[in-house]
Amino acid sequence: MKTNDIILQTVTKIVSFIILMFALHIFFAGHNNPGGGFVGGLLTSGAIVLLLLAYDIKTVANSLPIDFKITVAVGLLFAVGTGLGSFLFDVPFLTHAFGELTIPILGELHLNTAVLFDIGVYLAVVGSTMTIIQTIGEGE
Amino acid sequence: MAFQILLNFLLAVTWMFFESSMELSTFIVGYLLGALVIFFMRRFFSSRFYVYRLFSIIKLMLIFLRELLLSNLAVLKVVLSPKLDIQPGIFAMETRLTSDWEVTLLANLITLTPGTLVVDVSSDNKILYVHAMDIEDAEEAIEDIRSSFEKAIMEVSR
Numbered sequence: 001m002k003t004n005d006i007i008l009q010t011v012t013k014i015v016s017f018i019i020l021m022f023a024l025h026i027f028f029a030g031h032n033n034p035g036g037g038f039v040g041g042l043l044t045s046g047a048i049v050l051l052l053l054a055y056d057i058k059t060v061a062n063s064l065p066i067d068f069k070i071t072v073a074v075g076l077l078f079a080v081g082t083g084l085g086s087f088l089f090d091v092p093f094l095t096h097a098f099g100e101l102t103i104p105i106l107g108e109l110h111l112n113t114a115v116l117f118d119i120g121v122y123l124a125v126v127g128s129t130m131t132i133i134q135t136i137g138e139g140e
Numbered sequence: 141m142a143f144q145i146l147l148n149f150l151l152a153v154t155w156m157f158f159e160s161s162m163e164l165s166t167f168i169v170g171y172l173l174g175a176l177v178i179f180f181m182r183r184f185f186s187s188r189f190y191v192y193r194l195f196s197i198i199k200l201m202l203i204f205l206r207e208l209l210l211s212n213l214a215v216l217k218v219v220l221s222p223k224l225d226i227q228p229g230i231f232a233m234e235t236r237l238t239s240d241w242e243v244t245l246l247a248n249l250i251t252l253t254p255g256t257l258v259v260d261v262s263s264d265n266k267i268l269y270v271h272a273m274d275i276e277d278a279e280e281a282i283e284d285i286r287s288s289f290e291k292a293i294m295e296v297s298r
Contacts, residue, residue: 016194017147017151017178020177020180021151021155021170021173021174021177022178024173025158025159123183
């Protein structure tokens with residue numbers, strides 16, 4: 001018998017936004033506080049898993065048309081790219097740089113190329129977690 | 141649209157609480173990240189991602205400014221020419237727009253671009269009666285412009 005999941009689905013719609021925002025917070029907190037690409041990525045895939053629990057696999061695949069295998073590849077490209085980028089400035093592989101940037105409204109920003117590497121970690125974690133879960137879910 | 145903007149606002153406030161900072165810059169960063177999250181989840185909403193609609197509103201404004209400039213120049217040409225060689229007339233124009241504000245907006249846009257003037261709207265909101273300054277050379281071209289306005293308005297309300 002199919003039960004009516006309206007309560008679960010409605011709550012999921014609200015909660016998943018809060019989880020995704022918190023995942024972004026954790027991701028950007030990584031430099032000075034606990035957090036970073038790995039937990040941020042896991043939290044993001046946690047939000048998608050919640051969607052998978054509330055809806056079925058087809059609905060989520062239609063609503064988020066992302067091939068998570070490609071996400072892993074893009075993440076790895078980010079990581080390698082930041083490593084190779086250091087060659088352009090004639091420094092060893094994976095040397096990171098940082099700088100201050102002042103933007104009119106946002107104020108002073110402390111930008112670090114390690115964030116780009118972290119985006120790579122984030123995408124790879126989201127991609128591999130979702131690939132594992134979706135592959136297991138689709139198998140009969 | 142209004143719901144998505146409200147949600148984006150709430151997400152930005154949530155972000156300010158996460159960062160425990162009550163600055164404007166934190167709000168703006170949170171708003172941008174919230175827009176990103178809403179874009180990511182856009183297919184769970186019944187309407188389009190609201191930023192698309194924002195873009196079509198800006199497009200409509202640009203179209204209006206262009207038409208305003210071009211048709212003012214056309215009127216200038218008529219006024220400055222020594223011979224009064226124009227043929228005024230009124231024509232009926234059917235519109236596909238349905239809601240009140242769409243018809244009002246279309247009528248105002250037609251009136252504000254010189255050379256044409258909305259005289260009356262039929263009681264079922266389907267036909268606009270437009271007075272044209274020079275109907276001879278313009279009827280076809282004006283219909284084209286109408287469809288560009290009408291299309292842009294439809295894109296906004298879709």
